[in-house]
Amino acid sequence: MLSLPYIRENRDLVIKGLGIRNIKDAESLVDSVIDADQLRRSTQAELDAVLAESNKISKEIGKLFQSGEVQKANLAKEKTSQLKDKSKSLSEQLGKLETELKEMLYQIPNVPNGLVPNGNSEEDNEVVSQEGDIPELHAEAMPHWELCKKYDIIDFELGNKITGAGFPVYKGKGAKLQRALITYFLDKNSEAGYTEVQPPLLINEASGLGTGQLPDKEGQMYHVGIDNLYLIPTAEVPVTNLYRDVLLKESDFPILNTAYTPCFRREAGSYGAHVRGLNRLHQFDKVEIVRIEHPENSYPALDKMVEHVKGILQELKLPYRILRLCGGDLGFTSALTYDFEVFSTAQNRWLEISSVSNFETFQANRLKLRFKNKDGKSQLAHTLNGSSLALPRVLAGLLENCQTENGIVIPEVLRKYTGFDVID
Structure with a gap:
């Protein structure tokens, strides 16, 4: 605010x-x-x-x-x-x-940073960089939802039976690969200095207001009406709210947290082939990084977060690009956002897998998150967050880009976590 x-x-x-x-x-x-x-x-x-x-x-x-x-x-x-x-x-x-x-x-969104380009929609986002080779797949290559059925690793129909569309069941090597990615992401974040936390999956109204999900995205969150609680759309919300109504010292900066949580989004109005399979879910896993920074250091911190996510994608050997979001596509609370997208060779399109954002004082003002500056005066901190990483589309990209005629080859960096080299 x-x-x-x-x-x-x-x-x-x-x-x-x-x-x-x-x-x-x-x-x-x-x-x-x-x-x-x-x-x-x-x-x-x-x-x-x-x-x-x-x-x-x-x-x-x-x-x-x-x-x-x-x-x-x-x-x-x-x-x-x-x-x-x-x-x-x-x-x-x-x-x-x-x-x-x-x-x-x-009702007033954050003021965009000067780097934010003009534009009306995602079509106007600015491509900052693109790295990685797009693989040449064999003639019988499949999109991930067909691979999941072929190797019996993710069952979308069974999830639909239990709950509804958008709630898949991970099975066998699919479940182990999912768990391997979560652990790998957490380990990479911990190595970079982020302290792991395990927050609640339900938040109260004050927490939703604090990080800006309420009232802006109320219709996109699952609401437990009898207790007036909300299922989290991302770990950003409970982790950032750890610091609601907190007065920090300058020596406390920077504060770095990482968390793995399931995430829940109603995704109302999302239909069509572009949301098939893992492309868009109502429940999905994500590892998040959150930073609380001194205002003078928040943009160098944002650059570090971008480099951190780049390093993970490079280790996974996935082709990716980075976008700087235009004004028309920028999130309500963000001052500047970089989106990461992985290229899905089987679908022949880019899939968003991470957003890294600086909110400046926008969330801190709602949260009453302040610090004592050198003059002894109270001042608003800056908050930042990023996906590191969102699982569904990373997994979709891995399954599709790493498929061969003899199975899906697991990236080398993940094999110590999975315990197997190939899904066949």
């Missing part, structure tokens, strides 16, 4: 940033917030003045009674009664204004 002082002091910059995101009526939206804040502040000032006057008169009433000026004392009591009624009315008005203002602020 953008802070009110930031919006007031950077009105034109915010309007320009929302324009890059293709937000309609950006100027009107920003000015409405500024006007609402001005009304809130003037109401607060009026309330403060009324309370100050009431306190002053209350102190004088006793003196008037002691000096025998009963009539003046009674008039003063009547005046304080009127002021109490007025302060009550102003307090109610102020509470309503604060609620309305907060709801308005929740």
